[in-house]
Amino acid sequence: MKRNLLFLATAVTLLLFSCSKDETLQDIEENIPKGTATINASSTQQYIRGFGGASIRGWIPDLTSYERQKAFDPNNGMGLSVLRVRVSPTPSEWIKEKPTIDAAKQYGASVIATAWSAPAWMKDNNNLVGGKLKSGNYSSFANHLKNFCTEVGGVDAISPWNEPDWECGYESMHNSAYEIASFIRNYGANCGAPVMGPESLNMNESLTTTVVNNAGSNLKYVCGHIYGKTPYYHNWGKEVWMTEHITDNSANSGNDWASAMETATEIHNCMNVGWSMWVHWYLRRSYSLIDENSNVTKRGYVVTQFAKFIRPGSNKISCTANPSSGVYTTAYKKGSKIVVVAINTNSGSVYQGFNLTGATVSGFDRYRTTSSSNLAHDSFNVSGSYYGITLPGNSITTLVSR
The missing domain is CATH 3.20.20.80 (Glycosidases)
Known part of the structure; x- marks a missing residue:
């Protein structure tokens, strides 16, 4: 029992550390964190x-x-x-x-x-x-x-x-x-x-x-x-x-x-x-x-x-619209490309998790606009269906799969 509790505590610590560093996370499907935006690329919605x-x-x-x-x-x-x-x-x-x-x-x-x-x-x-x-x-x-x-x-x-x-x-x-x-x-x-x-x-x-x-x-x-x-x-x-x-x-x-x-x-x-x-x-x-x-x-x-x-020619796909307080997300698909838009209306930064099913991606190009930056660009890799990023306060972020 003590060994199991120690393993759980270590896993939680690693999860929180990864979140704070804005790094990608492996998906543990049976324990997806609360507040995750769930995206299903197989659930196609309106034409854009x-x-x-x-x-x-x-x-x-x-x-x-x-x-x-x-x-x-x-x-x-x-x-x-x-x-x-x-x-x-x-x-x-x-x-x-x-x-x-x-x-x-x-x-x-x-x-x-x-x-x-x-x-x-x-x-x-x-x-x-x-x-x-x-x-x-x-x-x-x-x-x-x-x-x-x-x-x-x-x-x-x-x-x-x-x-x-x-x-x-x-x-x-x-x-x-x-x-x-x-x-x-x-x-x-x-x-x-x-x-x-x-x-x-x-x-x-x-x-x-x-x-x-x-x-x-x-x-x-x-x-x-x-x-x-x-x-x-x-x-x-x-x-x-x-x-x-x-x-x-x-x-x-x-x-x-x-x-x-x-x-x-x-x-x-x-x-x-x-x-x-x-x-x-x-x-x-x-x-x-x-x-x-x-x-x-x-x-x-x-x-x-x-x-x-x-x-x-894109279609909106199923995505949790309001996964956490003040955060709004939508997702889209065209061919094999997935695009996710996340809006953080909170004054402070928010760590936001995403769980993507129905498609496999190796990473994303990220573009962010805030009060002081326009389309600031970087990229990150993902492994598995779960990943998370930090959304700056009062910002809009677009993720484009690659």
Whole structure:
């Protein structure tokens, strides 16, 4: 008995020593430490389209050639994999979208387009602000969207309405859920690209469900924004995309580190409820991913921790979402590559264990962003299914298997 107790005490001492030194650990499957994030690479979840931002050229200056490369290049840039653009109600403006669209495509990004309003003459108030698309002009509006797609060389998805449930003083259009569904059901096939919708202000569950249930097969993707909304799970039977948001639920509306950490947690939440895409509002702005001086911001580096390493074609895999207090983890797989993202919202460092099943890896490249570092890189080896690392306080860490 004494010998058994001595053996157990020695094993615990070695475990704690290894943790403090941030070294890899052998897995003792029957005694995995409490608080371990369990990852099952055999349990495949939603397809990942990607992470990105909006370039609304008609309202602010377009991205420069340098900023396009910095935003979308997966090797020498942020690796953003989604670009969102506006369908201007003025057709002569469309061709000006092409340089940024072409650059995003060149780097493998998806391009999605949103119409804030149909041309004024198609609406019941003959105005770009407010009003409704008249049913007698549904065919004309579908043709308008199709012509946009042709002019810019094609997009991956198009949204006929932006925030139809939000009354505002700028370009907008406020048809009901049944009217939106009717347009998509009868004219969605004529819009020049797969249709996404209804893109409500706060992923309104009732409005979205009504559109999904009545739009038929022409609605290819469900999308919406999350202003004032916590991401949630709903099985609409289609990919769900979060196509616009900027942190607005605290004083952290700039590009301080607290704001960046809120963005990290928001992306985690979107992925954890089964959504396939996350898109920030303006891609370039003082509070955005790239600032007005073409520099990647702290928020931009946080998004890079996802976008650069979780490439289109990946799937989320089963992973403990909140393995310990203040720590949030998700995991992804593409082919044999495993990517793990761990967010530590605690002010102090935390030792976090992981137990990976369904895949075998020999080690990881590690990238960490904190308030004082950006994508700091090192690597470590693993032996067996269990490993552990130290997460710095208020940080985001991405592990890429090798």
